[in-house]
Amino acid sequence: MGQFDLHEKSAATYLDKAANGSGVDKCGLTVDALTRLQNQLRPRQMTDIVEIGPGGGIALEALTGAIKTQLPAYIGKLSLRLLELDGIESESLRKARRGFGEIGESTLHVGDAREIDRILGQDSSDVIVACAVLHEVYSYGGGLPALKDAFCAANDTLREGGYMAYRDIVSVPGESLLDRRKETFHSESWVRFSRMFLPYYLKNAQHPYGAEQDQVSFEQGLGIVSVDDVDPVEPVTINAPIGVFRELQRHYITFRDHAWRSDAFEVAPVLDGPFASDWVDERQGRKRIHFRFNSEPGDNPLSEIEETDSEGNYVADCDVFDPAADLFLAHFLEQANKPGTEQSDIWKRWVDREGPETYVYYTLDNLIGAVAAQTFDHTGGKKMLLPRRISVSPRAYYTRYLKRNLERAFVDGGQQVLFQAINPRTRPDLVEAAMTQIVANCSENTVNQVHGTLA
Numbered sequence: 001m002g003q004f005d006l007h008e009k010s011a012a013t014y015l016d017k018a019a020n021g022s023g024v025d026k027c028g029l030t031v032d033a034l035t036r037l038q039n040q041l042r043p044r045q046m047t048d049i050v051e052i053g054p055g056g057g058i059a060l061e062a063l064t065g066a067i068k069t070q071l072p073a074y075i076g077k078l079s080l081r082l083l084e085l086d087g088i089e090s091e092s093l094r095k096a097r098r099g100f101g102e103i104g105e106s107t108l109h110v111g112d113a114r115e116i117d118r119i120l121g122q123d124s125s126d127v128i129v130a131c132a133v134l135h136e137v138y139s140y141g142g143g144l145p146a147l148k149d150a151f152c153a154a155n156d157t158l159r160e161g162g163y164m165a166y167r168d169i170v171s172v173p174g175e176s177l178l179d180r181r182k183e184t185f186h187s188e189s190w191v192r193f194s195r196m197f198l199p200y201y202l203k204n205a206q207h208p209y210g211a212e213q214d215q216v217s218f219e220q221g222l223g224i225v226s227v228d229d230v231d232p233v234e235p236v237t238i239n240a241p242i243g244v245f246r247e248l249q250r251h252y253i254t255f256r257d258h259a260w261r262s263d264a265f266e267v268a269p270v271l272d273g274p275f276a277s278d279w280v281d282e283r284q285g286r287k288r289i290h291f292r293f294n295s296e297p298g299d300n301p302l303s304e305i306e307e308t309d310s311e312g313n314y315v316a317d318c319d320v321f322d323p324a325a326d327l328f329l330a331h332f333l334e335q336a337n338k339p340g341t342e343q344s345d346i347w348k349r350w351v352d353r354e355g356p357e358t359y360v361y362y363t364l365d366n367l368i369g370a371v372a373a374q375t376f377d378h379t380g381g382k383k384m385l386l387p388r389r390i391s392v393s394p395r396a397y398y399t400r401y402l403k404r405n406l407e408r409a410f411v412d413g414g415q416q417v418l419f420q421a422i423n424p425r426t427r428p429d430l431v432e433a434a435m436t437q438i439v440a441n442c443s444e445n446t447v448n449q450v451h452g453t454l455a
């Protein structure tokens with residue numbers, strides 16, 4: 001695997017938790033899998049769960065809570081094996097394991113998702129959880145071949161009838177990441193971020209945009225300009241594959257959160273504890289941001305805010321706070337573009353760690369089609385991963401923010417697929433149930449492709 005910051009990735013305060021306040025939507029599919037399995041179990045029969053890449057234990061903590069509340073009389077006994085890369089340990093994961101200890105036993109195994117069958121044993125698991133992991137396997141493990149290895153190894157590790165609860169960053173609508181479009185960015189922070197980030201990403205990341213026809217171009221004023229000549233205070237129109245916009249959008253919010261957390265703006269929001277998720281309307285993604293001023297408020301756009309909470313933090317509606325944060329970010333990026341500044345150090349540390357990461361490697365269509373074909377071929381048609389449930393769980397706060405700032409924002413959140421390891425020869429009923437999901441959620445091309453695989 002390539003390099004990434006192990007500590008940051010496994011910290012309990014990593015992006016998902018800090019900005020959303022909860023890991024609940026990370027465990028919904030696992031609970032669904034256990035509910036389905038429960039009907040086939042004898043009392044006290046063992047259910048073997050595996051979680052790949054538990055990181056700081058957010059999904060595990062949520063799963064423990066969900067089992068206690070939603071499946072309090074779960075019929076089987078629970079055994080959990082965690083598979084993590086070497087060197088990833090955190091107090092928050094230990095805490096999550098202690099919590100799980102109240103309902104089952106857990107063990108921690110060191111290794112790579114691509115070798116899970118060799119490490120944990122073939123046909124040894126009933127449920128495999130992979131939450132926000134596979135984009136890292138893609139980014140650091142070598143792209144699509146690494147993903148194929150991980151899915152095939154998971155299929156081998158599952159018992160027939162077992163489930164894989166897959167969740168990763170929600171992809172773009174449509175069949176291809178490579179379809180092109182033009183997008184205009186108006187605000188200074190987005191223009192500055194685009195011109196600093198995109199060249200780095202396209203040069204250094206593992207991504208599918210290397211072909212001549214996938215080139216990214218920038219237009220300003222009368223026509224195409226080189227990225228170095230983009231005027232940061234004028235709108236810029238970018239012409240690029242649709243997947244590149246998805247990366248730009250996702251990396252922007254990741255970096256903005258990172259800069260907040262580095263105390264690099266004049267304000268620092270409260271990103272942990274109960275004040276981190278003070279919702280006005282959770283479904284609409286509207287929350288109140290609790291923050292401190294890092295220095296005298298001066299004439300910054302939040303200086304008028306007077307409301308404070310019980311700990312003396314200032315409190316602002318996110319629709320007021322976010323535009324101010326974008327202004328801070330524009331100023332930050334202006335400084336970060338100058339060599340030798342404190343801001344340029346923060347930018348470099350972030351871009352070296354996060355810049356090479358591709359969040360979206362497949363559309364939902366491509367994912368379903370590829371996983372079906374690859375697992376079928378790998379086992380000679382004896383066992384394959386087919387979807388039994390497909391859903392999207394939007395991160396309402398980010399999506400609200402993005403829609404207010406971009407003409408055509410993508411929904412941000414999790415894309416979830418509950419795969420089942422099915423023997424297509426002996427279980428035509430399960431294949432049919434899976435096809436119903438595919439027909440409801442995928443394009444005709446993918447439906448035909450899966451039919452072709454099964455033929």
Ligand SMILES: C[S@@+](CC[C@H](N)C(=O)[O-])C[C@H]1O[C@@H](n2cnc3c(N)ncnc32)[C@H](O)[C@@H]1O
Binds near residue numbers: 001016026052088114
């Ligand atoms: C973004 S974190 C997600 C953590 C947790 N699953 C969650 O949803 O909060 C990704 C995790 O995947 C782990 N990971 C990355 N590549 C892996 C691989 N090839 N095999 C096993 N784990 C991997 C990382 O160490 C990290 O803990």
